Amino acid sequence: MTTRPIARAISTAVAALLALALTGCATSSAAETSTGAEVQCPGSETAFDRLALADDARAIDGPSTACLADTSLPIVASDEASAVPLTVTGVDGVEVTVDSTERILPLDITGTIAATVFSLGLGDQVVGRDSSTGFAEAADLPEVTQEGHTLSAEAVLALDPTVVITDTTLGPRDALAQLRDAGVPVVIVTKERSVENVGELVDQVAAALGVTERAELLKDAIGTDLDRVTTAIDAAIPTDPADRPRMIFLYVRGSANVYYLFGEESGADSLIEAVGGVDVAGEIGWEGMRPVTAEALVQAAPDVVLVMTEGLASAGGVDGLLERLPALAATPAGEHRRIIDMADTEILGFGPRTPVVVDALARAVYAPGTLETPADDAKTGTDG
Incomplete structure (x- = not known):
């Protein structure tokens, strides 16, 4: 088990990578690609448990973008004033x-x-x-x-x-x-x-x-929404773990030719587990984040790869990423081109919008047919 000091060190390293990931990139809204093209979220008005889910989430073809139909923040209603000093x-x-x-x-x-x-x-x-x-x-x-x-x-x-x-x-x-x-x-x-x-x-x-009273209200609201979201997702998760989508999170920075695999204690593992995926980086004993190797990708054999939208753009889109990482192209995810991207400032940010982030990602994993996926050329940006 990872100790707290190690976890803190991993968290620090992940934060450093996030800094690199976001440096020089314009902040993207949840409903935009890296080029600023709007990404529609059809089906977002439909409850997750009413979506037409794929029969086999491990065998879906094609990339998709997880996006938030509503990017506004939940705000608690309270008259509590700050108890200062x-x-x-x-x-x-x-x-x-x-x-x-x-x-x-x-x-x-x-x-x-x-x-x-x-x-x-x-x-x-x-x-x-x-x-x-x-x-x-x-x-x-x-x-x-x-x-x-x-x-x-x-x-x-x-x-x-x-x-x-x-x-x-x-x-x-x-x-x-x-x-x-x-x-x-x-x-x-x-x-x-x-x-x-x-x-x-x-x-x-x-x-x-x-404002401790406001904190309790906010935690209750987040908890209620997260319970609702995860309950619906749980119903879609295959009972047999062997049938669940095997997922990894790749940090991609094409401009620097840097590709990291995020593992245990990185936050990515928590997100993958929340949507019912199998965190295969953790399965192969990958802790924190390290430069990905061909051996690790072959061993992980992911069905789905999660990436940041700007990171994917920096690698030249899905085709560019698979060309840069031939070992990834040989995995089930590569063969099916199952790359799911999400806005850089949302996918690992967590916080008050965690329930809607988890919901959006689950839709991209289990029901990508309800999403309009931008063409690869719309995902291709400069290395900036």
Whole structure:
């Protein structure tokens, strides 16, 4: 079993890869391809348990895009005011005093912390964003990151935040030290992301803002929606594990010729399990993320490969990816061209939209016939 220190190290490495994945890429909405072409989500208005599911999810042909028909955030209704001043201890062990939540600045590599603050009903108190915070509610906020995901202390200080909440996935570290030296309360929350720890992140963010009642409401709402989604998915999962789709998550960066296989404790394993797939990276003992090898792909023999939309574009679409990784082309997923992509800032972000992300991915896995899949040439972008 992976120990917590190892899990934290893996989480840090995954965050570094996500930073590379998102650097230089425009933030995509959930309903757009990497080229900005709109991806329709027909069938999204139909409950999952009413969809025409494939008889055999392991034998489906062709790629598909998992997208959210509704990209808005769930927001709790509560009159609870922030219980400030308060003192909270971050996951870094630093005790922080927060005197005001009037000007909140939530920052991380996936935009998950900002989404959590907005879903807690405090979006009108957020004064800025990172480049990964791409949901519509935050679109007009000024960015405080430069050149992808480099945090600018000067840009942060110019916004005069009363509290900064981050998880250290944005660098450089000196920027956070500079903020603390300037007297800005900086609360560090967990950087780990999975289906299972959504509630933990909600609690930590809410604790920094003094809104524990709102946290309970949000966790209840997320839990209810996730239970509904997973109950419907569970009914579609074959009883025999041997009949379940064997899945892997590949981090792809064609511009750097980098291809990583995400395994246990990466968050990808949690997502795969949530949709009833077999996490074959974990099955072959693959922990965290490492450069993929031909041997690993042959051993894994996946039926389905999950990728980020921008990453797939950087490799030249499905055809380009299979050409760059001949061993993948020889797997069942390659032979059936079963590559499922999802927006970079959604697929491993987790947070308040976890239920709809899981639902969208399950639809792409079990009922891709309900989706309009963009042609490969629409998925081909530059290596930028």
